[in-house]
Structures are given as C-alpha cells and as structure tokens.
Amino acid sequence: MGIVMGVVAPIAGRLSDRIGSKIPITAGLVIVAYSMYLNSRITLDTSRTTIYWWLIVRGAGMAIILSPMTSLALVMVPRQKAGQASGLINVVRQIGGSFGIAIFGALLVRRQLFHLVFYSEAVSGR
DSSP states (O other): OHHHHHHHHHHHHHHHHHHOSHHHHHHHHHHHHHHHHHHTTOOTTOOHHHHHHHHHHHHHHHHHHHHHHHHHHHHTSOGGGHHHHHHHHHHHHHHHHHHHHHHHHHHHHHHHHHHHHHHHHHHHTO
C-alpha cells in the first residue's frame, strides 16, 4: 500500500495542479469508499492475494486524496509560513491516525470480549 501511495501521490499532485483539487479529492474519496466496501466483504474464504489487491486500491485512493488536499491547504497560507503549516498538517495527520487506531483497537477488543462471552454461553448451554 505504501509503494502504491508513493507512486500515485506525485501523479495526483500534478493532476490537481492542472484540473484543480476538487475532482481528484472526490475521486479519491470514491475509491477509498469502494475499498472499504470491498473490505466489508472479507470472509474466511477470502484469499490473501485478494486482500492485497483491495489494500492497493485503498492506497491509490488515499494518495489521490492526500496530495491535492495538502496542496489545497497550503495555498491559503502565506509563503513565509508554508514550512510551519506543512509541518502542522503532518503532525495533525499523524495524531489523527494514532487516535483512530487507538479508538478502533479499543472497539475491536470490546467486540471480541462480547463475542467471547456470547459464544461461551452458547457452548456451555446456560
């Protein structure tokens, strides 16, 4: 996924310079939404290769979103503060990602405990 993002991001940046940021951001959001839809279809029978392809789709969508969105945010900042703004954007992105991972990790653990109790009651017959 990281390799795909590294390849697609510069292309998305050049594309957004030519046609504006709205279209690439919208297209990227549609691609990411599609990849999330694909992930909702994962079963025990889904092959590892299929999941890798779905991650590649998500990586492409994320790259199409992030590059134009960052340049769009930096256009509004005075030139002398562009370095600070770029750093702040990356810090906020990293912190947001960390909080998202922590929140969804906690939700996953709670659901695992719920299902553990549910299935243990079903097995014990209570």
